[in-house]
Amino acid sequence: MTLVDYSVRMERALRAAAEAGLAGLIVMPGPDLAHLCGYAPTAVTERLTALLLTPDRKARLLVPVLERPEAEAAVGSAPVEVTGWMDGNDPYEDLAELLPAQGRFGISDSAWAAHLLGLQRKLPGTAYSAFSEVLPMLRAVKDGYEVDRLAAAGAAADATFERIVEMRFSGRREREVADDLAALLLEHGHSQVDFTIVGSGPNGANPHHDSGDRIIEDGDMVVLDFGGLKDGYGSDTTRTVHVGEPTPEERKIHEVVREAQQAAFEAVRPGAACQDIDRVARKVIGEAGYGEYFIHRTGHGIGVTTHEPPYMVEGEHLPLVPGMCFSIEPGIYLPGRFGVRIEDIVVCTETGARRLNNTARELRIVS
Incomplete structure (x- = not known):
């Protein structure tokens, strides 16, 4: 498996920050921190933790001194200097000393307001913009390490599907099948289950149905949408099966x-706009007479979270580049009757697309 190079990620983030006119980046606990230096605190508390990236100094990770050993172990050989602050001291004073006194900085969406306000009091000449506004594509392009992790998560989700279709559906509650999906994801190496949607019969017409107590019956279409995190990276796949x-x-x-x-998959290529993928899927469904029943975007990015940029949706002009990983999941939803959705995670390559989910997409019959 390809090894992660955090220095490359941080350099890329700093280049993007410079292009956005930022003096630097302040990265708080959350997916951006894990992505950029490998540190994901086991407990996010009121104590300040921040990775500081500026073009003129080595990356610095400021943590509570009691958590310094954990942080140093997590960053490993990454080019990050870990410093600690003591309880009883003012962490914002320590943070302010590591930053220029002037300029606009990008800051994680996950930053606590208390931390941002504390820093602003110490550095009144600074201003801040959320990553989602100034660096929305920070994690959008995956390196080889990340693609390998996503492929492994996708394979585990595929193995889960192959097991679930061997089980009985008829006469069981949606919640019971959802519990089986969760157990199978964990059995196949997931550390976290994010969702297990089981939408049977009319419930399948709700794309985000919360699996409930409806008893699955013979003759039902059943939408199965499930995923979570394996080794820190997401899975997300949907197949629709039929009982009988x-x-x-x-x-x-x-x-x-x-x-x-399939048409949307074949449309993936470097340079294509994200909205083009949505348009291709929507055209097929519209020409078949079901356009009004396709009620959501065609896809979303995936990485250390199961939903992140880029989004395959009308109005998103961002061009695809090799390394972008995202879902392709068109659907048709007939209110009060049933729904159908098929979803794979794909990665944009130099020549087109590669699927990271590979179970059959034909309608599967279950008992």
């Missing part, structure tokens, strides 16, 4: 969604 023999209409609608998903 489907009707011709159900087969037709499932096939329309499959064709839309």
Whole structure:
């Protein structure tokens, strides 16, 4: 497996910051901190933790002194100087000494307001912008290490699907099947389960249905959407199965969604706009007469979180570049009747796209 190079990530972040006119970056606990230096505090408390990236100094990670050993172990060989602040001292004074007294800085969306206000009191000549505003694509392009992790998470989700379809659906509550999905994800190496959507019959027409007490019946379409984190990276896949023999209409609608998903996959290439992927999927479903029933974007990015930029949606003109990883998940939702969604995680390559989910996309019959 490719090893992570945090120095490359930090250099790329600093280049993006300079292009955005920022004096530097202040990275608080959350996905950005884990991405840039490998440190994910086990307990995020009121004690200040911040990674400071400025073009004129080595990266510095300021942590509570009692957490310094954990931080030093986490960053390992990353080019980061770890410094600690003592309880009883003013951490904002320590933080202010490590930053220029003037300029605009990017700061993590996850930063506590108390920390930002404390820093502003010490450095009144500074200003701040959220990463989501100035660096929305900070984690969008994955390196080889990250693609390997996402592929492994996708393979674990695929193995989970192959096990769940061997189990009985009819006569069981949605919640019971969702519990089985969660257990299987953990069995296949996930450390965290983020969602297990089981939408049967009319509940499948709600894309974000919360698996409940409805008893699955013979003749139901069942949408299965599940994922979480494995070794720090996300999985997210959807397949729609049918309990017993489907009707011709159900087969037709499932096939329309499959064709839309395939067309969107084939449209992925460097330079294509994110919205182009959405348009291709929407065109297939619209020409089949179901356009009004495709009620969400075609995809979202994935990485150390299961939903992040880029987004495959109308109005997103960002061009795809090799290394971007995202979902392709068109769907059709008939209110009060049933829904169909098919979702894979894909990575944009130099020549097109590569799927990170590889279970069959044809309609699967379950008992």
